[in-house]
Amino acid sequence: MGVVTKEQLAGMSYEDFIQIFGNVIEHCAICSAAVWAKRPFYNLKELHSAICTFVDELPKIGREGILRLHPDLAGRIAELGRLTSESSKEQLSAGLNDITVEEKSVLQALNDRYKSKFGFPFVICARENKKQAILSGIAARVENDKDVELATGIAEVKKIAFYRLLDIVEHSDEEAKL
């Protein structure tokens, strides 16, 4: 269960709202800062829906920018221990801490190819995918074209946001279904 009650969610100052929901989209506090204008939200699905709508209404380069603000999976930022707490937890849940030297080398080579082709990193919801699914996912997705990968990456971002909201806002079992 989350720590913010539905009553708190419905009546929050923008300062508290940004403080609490600022990293629901990785490094994109503007998403929560913007959708505060659409308050009140009575449950996490309403808030998630508002965030998704805002993301969809960004200029295309804005959606690309969202992907560029995501860290590489098992990449340099993770090695330096400088991931956001949310990303760190997600990469851990996917088993990326147990990656072998060989797997890491494969993942990094594929991600370099992916970034070089698309101009943004491979983004996948690590809570729904374990290490092997991530490795096979990037190998398949790097063959797509850019528009497909922008749409796919953004769909993953929305799933990541949903799970992050689940960690923050109290919810019923029904509301916990994506």
Add this chain to the structure above:
Amino acid sequence: MGVVTKEQLAGMSYEDFIQIFGNVIEHCAICSAAVWAKRPFYNLKELHSAICTFVDELPKIGREGILRLHPDLAGRIAELGRLTSESSKEQLSAGLNDITVEEKSVLQALNDRYKSKFGFPFVICARENKKQAILSGIAARVENDKDVELATGIAEVKKIAFYRLLDIVEHSDEEAKL
């Protein structure tokens, strides 16, 4: 003079670009992450222009969100010493460190009224305005309507961004004119 040469500006990875320009718009790294797609930039005016265009093309609540990510002038975040280095320098240049107890009380009361009326904080380019101009500015602007203040605040954000870019990118005297 700035620290990034024009040659460096024109050929930067998105990771370096975001690292260097991520706070040109306060707490809105997405602005630099997005406009990297419009590279190459050959001077700071081209980069500033791309950032301004991106801001203008955001949904209206996105521009409101940009304002909401700015700290209150001489506010709680400043008192706690938790301003970004850019904001700290700007508030210092405006003389807000020398504010009297009475002036601070007036400024905070006006800003509370401003935030309560508009749903975002008063934003002004502190490098172009000293303490007295800020105090008279907020007293006048709080009487405007919300659309005027959204436009005025965003125009100030663009000026702030220009001065931040001047601190980062090498430039000619001509390019230093806003």
